[in-house]
Amino acid sequence: MEEKKELEVIDLRVVFKKIYEKRSLFFKVLPIVFVLSCAYILCIPRYYSSSLSLAPEMGGSSGLGGTIGSLASSFGFDLGSMETTDAINPMLYPDLMEDNGFVVGLFDIKVKSKDGEIACSYNDYLSKHQKRPFWQYALAWVKKLLPKDEEPAINKGNKLNPYVLSKKQDEICKIIRDKVSISVDKKTAVISISVEAQDPLICKTVADSVKERLQTFITNYRTNKARIDEKHYKNLVDEAKADYEKARRLYGSYADSNMEMVLESYRAKQTDLENDMQLKYNTYTTLMTQYQMAKAKVQERTPAFTLVQGAAVPIKPSGPKRMLFVVGICLLAIILLSLYSIKDVILKE
DSSP: OHHHHHHHHHHHHHHHHHHHHTHHHHHHHHHHHHHHHHHHHHHSOOBEEEEEEEEEOOOOOOHHHHHHHHHHHHTTOOHHHHHOOOSSOGGGGGGGGGOHHHHHTTTTOEEEOTTSSOEEEHHHHHHHSOOOOHHHHHHHHHHHHSOOOOOOOOSOSSSOOTTSOOHHHHHHHHHHHHHEEEEEOTTTOOEEEEEEESSHHHHHHHHHHHHHHHHHHHHHHHTHHHHHHHHHHHHHHHHHHHHHHHHHHHHHHHHHHTTTOOOHHHHHHHHHHHHHHHHHHHHHHHHHHHHHHHHHHHHHHSOOEEEEEOOOOOSSOOBOOHHHHHHHHHHHHHHHHHHHHTHHHHHHO
């Protein structure tokens, strides 16, 4: 055991001696690495991030079902989403960012920079007002010099088809998917929206706009059938009202023109017209009641949203972490130089 310890001490001394002998290499390489890493990271534009949390109204269960659901949620299982009759449960909301229809709907968001110099749509901001490293500008300039195929003229009218996009529009969609994220907590069903942007105010504006569009999507989905029923009953009520008013006018004109008639045939016809008018009135009132119930159903199905945490204008940038990057690169250089200095010892062993 003593011989092994002595050999280990000797090995460590040899290692440190080799590194010390190569100290001039460290003094030459580390300043260069430091300068290059600083130059690189300073070219990367800073970005800000803003996030918010939203809790949609969920159909809760009571009694034993609620107790079992609470126990299951503590283990990470959401029985509430399994019991719902909705085809889209909250766990699928993050997948909306994969749909072009939802992403393209974010193109028209009106954004304004904190200094007021930029005021445009979110699409124009991402395509025209983004800061980039200098080498990306050089690559873009080279690409302009190269011949390229002409892109077919699509979506240049007033209405944009989200499922027939040009190459440039598809690239904007990919950028939005990288900068906007939606996540759902499986235990609490709280929806979190996070947005990254190079301007703090634009970051907050986009987060609020995504929240509003997500609320609109959820509301439209949950009230879709109820709104269809409401529209159906509204058409029936309009038709029944028109039939009733027509029968009422016919009965009124007939009764006024035959007030002094005593023949039973005239009285029988007047009675028939009165009964038809009453029947149409009963139909109209019944449909009106059902229409009011359908309107109430729309309100009942409309979910309420609770803003758990609002989006704030960030004060400090989220990245890149310039100091950590430089320190990390310098440490990596020290490790590589150390391995290079003791390579003879390693190969010998």
